[in-house]
Amino acid sequence: MLDLFHSFWQQKVLIAVTTAAVAAIAVGYVLVAQPVYQASTLLRPAAINELDALNRSEVYTLPPSDALLKVGAALDSYETRLNYFRAHPELFEPLQKKGMTPEQSFEIFNRDAINLIRPDPKSGDLSSFLKLQLTYPDSVNGPQILNGFVEYAINNQRAQISADLKVIINNRLRELDEKINAARSAYRSDKDAEIAGLVEGDTLQTAKLKDELKALRLQLRTERSDRIAQLQEAIAIANSLGITQPTTPSAMAAATQGTSSRGMRTEITSQALPLYFMGSKALEAERAALLKRTSDDFTNEKVSDIAKKLQMLEVNRQVEMLGKRTNEDLFLKNIEPLRAEVARLGGLNTDMSRLGLASIDRKAQTPLDPIKPKKGLIVGLAVVLGLLLGFGIATVRYFVRQRRETL
Missing domain, CATH: 3.30.1890.10 (FepE-like)
Incomplete structure (x- = not known):
């Protein structure tokens, strides 16, 4: 080493x-x-x-x-x-x-x-x-x-x-627009349904009133025909009894007995006098007037009431105002939060x-x-x-x- x-x-x-x-x-x-x-x-x-x-x-x-x-x-x-x-x-x-x-x-x-x-x-x-x-x-x-x-x-x-x-943001705005458009569509549907309901109700009411008026007029014609028949029968009876002027049963009895006609008679009865006591002249005059009548509407107040109602139903102001709305957005409900957003x-x-x-x-x-x-x-x-x-x-x-x- x-x-x-x-x-x-x-x-x-x-x-x-x-x-x-x-x-x-x-x-x-x-x-x-x-x-x-x-x-x-x-x-x-x-x-x-x-x-x-x-x-x-x-x-x-x-x-x-x-x-x-x-x-x-x-x-x-x-x-x-x-x-x-x-x-x-x-x-x-x-x-x-x-x-x-x-x-x-x-x-x-x-x-x-x-x-x-x-x-x-x-x-x-x-x-x-x-x-x-x-x-x-x-x-x-x-x-x-x-x-x-x-x-x-x-x-x-x-x-x-x-x-x-x-x-x-664009997606949110699109979504909000769709909701507002849906609200508009819902409003239009509701408005159309409301108008249709009002028109249908008016149409139904008009039909009912016309039916009622037709039935009432038929009733009045029937009553007039019945009255003419009653008058015809009463005239025949009055002619057979020789009653030309209005009279009463007591007056006829007095005339038959030769009683003086001077003085006054008071007759109280609970029954209506037969129609022929009116005398043939009065009955014939009423029958003639009934035969000349062309309309019975004036004889019943219901006819004028029905005519008034029909006149009112010719124009529905609520339907008219709904149809005249120009800015429908003013009537939309629950969209203010959407507009604010x-x-x-x-x-x-x-x-x-x-x-x-x-x-x-x-x-x-x-x-x-x-x-x-x-x-x-x-x-x-x-x-x-x-x-x-x-x-x-x-x-x-x-x-x-x-x-x-x-x-």
Whole structure:
């Protein structure tokens, strides 16, 4: 063992040269290698007041934690990254490699350079922060790319929320319009049914009154015919008795007995006198008048009452007023809340360009030192490896020399 260490001392120049050579190679690599930097930005949930206007709309509810998760989904979306890459080709031009399409160059950059860090799922709070890291060569303006991408993703989500809000509002307005139209249709149906009921009732009442009038007139004609028959019979009896002038049974008895007609007679009886006591002249005059009569309507007050009712039924003022309504919306029931909601939704602001979805706690800044190559570490490892290599070569030479001496 002492001989080996003595051999190392004798070969100290070889070991030193080997170490220096390896260290020189490492120094050369460090000087030639392209530095790689790493920038990061930190996002936290937005303040409650940033989303208050949106949440108070009662149309779209978005807590700060959900807003941050939306931004995180956009930052992690391949489509969003690719769209940003296509929208800013000047930022990624140094990454373009010969023989590769821009999309292929972006694929490599997206896979190896961008990293989204989320909270540990075991912590139970997945929306406390988002950290986006970008590893880039010194030929690329990493902080500008990173900050621009975060702003692009947030604006993209704002536009998406604005579009969703417009769709939801339009759907609500369409639904409210359908309810109002349904109320209009229901009102028209109810109005038509009411008019039909009123017209039907008037028609039925008119028919009943006409039937009653017809029956009443028939009754009056029958009564007139019966009266004529009674008068005909009474005239025949009066002529047979020789009664031409109105008289009474007692007057006839006095005339038969020759009693003087001077004086007054009072006759009280509980029975109606037969019609022929009216005398043939009066009866014939009444019969003649009845035969000449063309209408019996004036003989009964019910006829005029029925005619009055029929006249009133010719025009139903309620039906007329229902038909003349021009602004039917004034008569719709229980639609004021719907109209108020339509007015409220129509006044909502759908411009979400200033909506605060996330709070940028720390923007990406240009780092002071690259993350690789680590110059001190590489040179230090090179010196160690050079020493090991020098000792290894010296050891091999020692054993070769020993073998030769043995032979």
